[in-house]
Amino acid sequence: MDLLCPVCGAELNRLDNRYVCPRGHSFDIARQGYVNLLAVQQKHSRNPGDTREQVLSRREFLEAGFYAPIAQALIGTAKGLGISGPVLDVGCGEGYYSSRLAQALGAPLTGLDISKEAVRCAAGKYKGAQWLCATASHIPVADGSAALLTSLFALTAPEEFHRVLQPGGYFFQVLAAQDHLLGLKAIIYDQLTFKEKDTQPEFPGFARVQSVPIRFSFTVEGKQVQNLLSMTPHVFRITKEGAARLANTPCLTDTASCVLNVFRRI
Ligand SMILES: C[S@@+](CC[C@H](N)C(=O)[O-])C[C@H]1O[C@@H](n2cnc3c(N)ncnc32)[C@H](O)[C@@H]1O
Numbered sequence: 001m002d003l004l005c006p007v008c009g010a011e012l013n014r015l016d017n018r019y020v021c022p023r024g025h026s027f028d029i030a031r032q033g034y035v036n037l038l039a040v041q042q043k044h045s046r047n048p049g050d051t052r053e054q055v056l057s058r059r060e061f062l063e064a065g066f067y068a069p070i071a072q073a074l075i076g077t078a079k080g081l082g083i084s085g086p087v088l089d090v091g092c093g094e095g096y097y098s099s100r101l102a103q104a105l106g107a108p109l110t111g112l113d114i115s116k117e118a119v120r121c122a123a124g125k126y127k128g129a130q131w132l133c134a135t136a137s138h139i140p141v142a143d144g145s146a147a148l149l150t151s152l153f154a155l156t157a158p159e160e161f162h163r164v165l166q167p168g169g170y171f172f173q174v175l176a177a178q179d180h181l182l183g184l185k186a187i188i189y190d191q192l193t194f195k196e197k198d199t200q201p202e203f204p205g206f207a208r209v210q211s212v213p214i215r216f217s218f219t220v221e222g223k224q225v226q227n228l229l230s231m232t233p234h235v236f237r238i239t240k241e242g243a244a245r246l247a248n249t250p251c252l253t254d255t256a257s258c259v260l261n262v263f264r265r266i
């Protein structure tokens with residue numbers, strides 16, 4: 001995918017182990033194979049995004065195959081729509097879903113995440129793809145680059161997504177549903193509260209063509225119980241008592257419940 005300079009917006013050209021723009025802004029390709037295109041003013045903290053610990057927990061959990069039905073739903077849906085062009089995964093994490101999706105489609109892949117640890121981990125394992133440390137709100141790729149953009153349990157920036165998608169391209173959004181991981185929540189919270197959640201949003205410039213429910217049960221044991229927590233935003237909300245209860249949980253059967261929304265860019 002053609003990359004843009006995060007400082008001035010001009011096209012970047014590859015020169016040995018770096019990317020340079022005509023105005024002389026330069027970005028090194030890290031030893032692990034990713035490039036940092038996160039401009040200083042786009043960083044809201046020293047190390048934005050998921051921490052190394054979260055990334056490693058997610059990798060260990062996903063690699064064990066607990067969420068394989070989500071990868072299968074992505075692949076089946078994309079194949080059903082006949083998608084074959086470049087894939088852009090926004091908030092890609094350590095790359096589990098999009099590497100499998102792009103491989104199944106035989107499509108080139110670009111993954112971006114604001115967490116350097118996440119893209120470092122993705123680049124270390126999935127060598128054939130382009131990995132960028134960048135923000136979803138300023139995606140450093142040229143207009144109309146992607147045939148398929150995915151945002152999986154990650155944030156949505158509809159205007160940027162519209163810009164970087166080809167006309168007629170697809171946006172796949174995976175959202176957790178209201179009843180996602182109720183077993184985990186029942187352990188870590190004293191009381192379960194239900195906030196109304198819109199799992200079928202609409203975005204200007206996009207037509208929603210399908211909403212696919214994905215629901216399945218799984219059982220985790222030992223360290224994977226903790227990994228499951230670390231992958232979720234609950235890790236930041238948990239109380240000491242909740243953490244202690246989870247630490248005393250050797251085995252947990254839970255239900256993953258999410259929605260795959262398919263949008264076509266108009
Ligand atoms: C819940 S994780 C999901 C990761 C991956 N899509 C998956 O499902 O395995 C959300 C990801 O979004 C990233 N993220 C948070 N803010 C971001 C931003 N502004 N731009 C790009 N990525 C961001 C985090 O670093 C994290 O890796």
Ligand SMILES: [Zn+2]
Binds near residue numbers: 008010023
């Ligand atoms: Zn520049």
